[in-house]
Amino acid sequence: MARSHNFSAGPTAVPLEVLNQAYDEFHDFAGTGMSIMEMSHRSPIFRAIAEQTEADLRELLEVPAHYRVLFVQGGASLQFAQVPMNLAGENGSVDYLHTGLWSGKAIEAARQYCEVRVVASAQGTGFDRVPAVQDWQLNPKAAYLHYTENETVHGVQFAEPPASEAPLVCDACSSLLSKPIDIARHGLVYAAAQKNMGVAGLTVVIMDPALLDRCHGFTPDILNYACISDAQSMLNTPATFPWYLTGLTLQWIKRSGGLQVLHQRNQTKASLLYETLDGSDGFYRNPVQPTYRSINNVPFRLADQALEAAFLREAEAAGLHGLKGHASVGGIRASLYNAISVEAVAALCEFMGAFARRYG
Numbered sequence: 599m600a601r602s603h604n605f606s607a608g609p610t611a612v613p614l615e616v617l618n619q620a621y622d623e624f625h626d627f628a629g630t631g632m633s634i635m636e637m638s639h640r641s642p643i644f645r646a647i648a649e650q651t652e653a654d655l656r657e658l659l660e661v662p663a664h665y666r667v668l669f670v671q672g673g674a675s676l677q678f679a680q681v682p683m684n685l686a687g688e689n690g691s692v693d694y695l696h697t698g699l700w701s702g703k704a705i706e707a708a709r710q711y712c713e714v715r716v717v718a719s720a721q722g723t724g725f726d727r728v729p730a731v732q733d734w735q736l737n738p739k740a741a742y743l744h745y746t747e748n749e750t751v752h753g754v755q756f757a758e759p760p761a762s763e764a765p766l767v768c769d770a771c772s773s774l775l776s777k778p779i780d781i782a783r784h785g786l787v788y789a790a791a792q793k794n795m796g797v798a799g800l801t802v803v804i805m806d807p808a809l810l811d812r813c814h815g816f817t818p819d820i821l822n823y824a825c826i827s828d829a830q831s832m833l834n835t836p837a838t839f840p841w842y843l844t845g846l847t848l849q850w851i852k853r854s855g856g857l858q859v860l861h862q863r864n865q866t867k868a869s870l871l872y873e874t875l876d877g878s879d880g881f882y883r884n885p886v887q888p889t890y891r892s893i894n895n896v897p898f899r900l901a902d903q904a905l906e907a908a909f910l911r912e913a914e915a916a917g918l919h920g921l922k923g924h925a926s927v928g929g930i931r932a933s934l935y936n937a938i939s940v941e942a943v944a945a946l947c948e949f950m951g952a953f954a955r956r957y958g
């Protein structure tokens with residue numbers, strides 16, 4: 599079986615062990631003669647899977663016991679709207695940090711529901727950093743402060759969660775489960791599964807129940823966190839197969855040694871690549887300030903941008919896939935999520951060295 603090295607920003611590689619287990623159980627789950635996809639979400643078997651998935655997520659992320667964990671659909675993008683719909687409060691004003699394309703989208707979505715204050719933006723420097731804390735214009739009375747832990751397109755990552763008096767809301771779509779995170783510092787954390795913990799179709803929302811009081815009447819029940827929580831994420835049919843696949847992925851993370859071990863491996867992968875970029879005598883360039891460089895997504899350009907098409911073509915031919923940068927910024931991007939091995943990154947770095955020698 600030929601498996602490619604897959605550096606796609608998402609959906610992306612799923613651990614082979616997870617694929618194999620899903621394959622083995624595909625036609626006949628645990629002697630039922632049915633696939634998980636063919637079963638009622640209210641069956642005892644699926645309920646057990648749902649509960650185990652939540653328990654494993656809580657254990658891995660050390661979620662405070664009283665926090666709620668919701669499993670919803672609509673992707674992280676629906677959260678861009680669902681967060682302000684539920685949490686802005688009446689005549690509320692909300693704070694957002696603008697650090698790249700995804701926080702920009704979150705800001706645009708929130709503007710449809712409430713007054714949005716952009717407390718700091720790195721747009722002026724081309725999204726190469728998190729703006730310095732002393733320049734943030736925080737509103738202590740804001741309904742919440744939203745930040746994007748890892749900017750998947752620009753490759754900018756927070757060194758630590760922002761300090762905030764207002765409840766902290768985090769888009770952790772591309773970094774959740776790639777390293778430990780202090781959930782207790784947050785009012786709400788959300789992430790879609792298709793980056794580090796499964797496949798498209800499932801989004802995880804972890805929230806402080808103190809915020810549930812704000813989820814008031816005009817939000818439709820199906821988007822209302824309080825209603826979703828009361829119904830244990832089964833107001834309607836949930837995404838059963840993606841939920842199951844996230845369950846398998848969480849078990850794989852536990853077998854791999856948990857988040858400390860994965861974090862170390864992810865740091866090793868990122869260091870390999872940044873060293874290759876920084877040691878290329880300017881042939882390759884990552885524009886992000888070192889403190890804020892992402893361990894999950896590494897965008898870069900070639901000094902001679904006319905060579906980028908050849909780079910991508912030759913990388914494909916060498917079995918290195920998904921390296922084209924996001925359309926809004928162009929260039930190259932390597933995403934180094936949990937399922938990407940150190941060997942895959944080493945193969946990429948070796949290819950980059952050989953390419954630079956050939957064309958440099």
Ligand SMILES: *Cc1c(COP(=O)(O)O)cnc(C)c1O
Pocket residue numbers: 608672673674675676700746748749750769770771772790
């Ligand atoms: C991928 C991504 C999103 C969008 O996720 P969808 O599930 O496609 O809506 C939002 N925020 C960040 C940081 C992402 O990486």
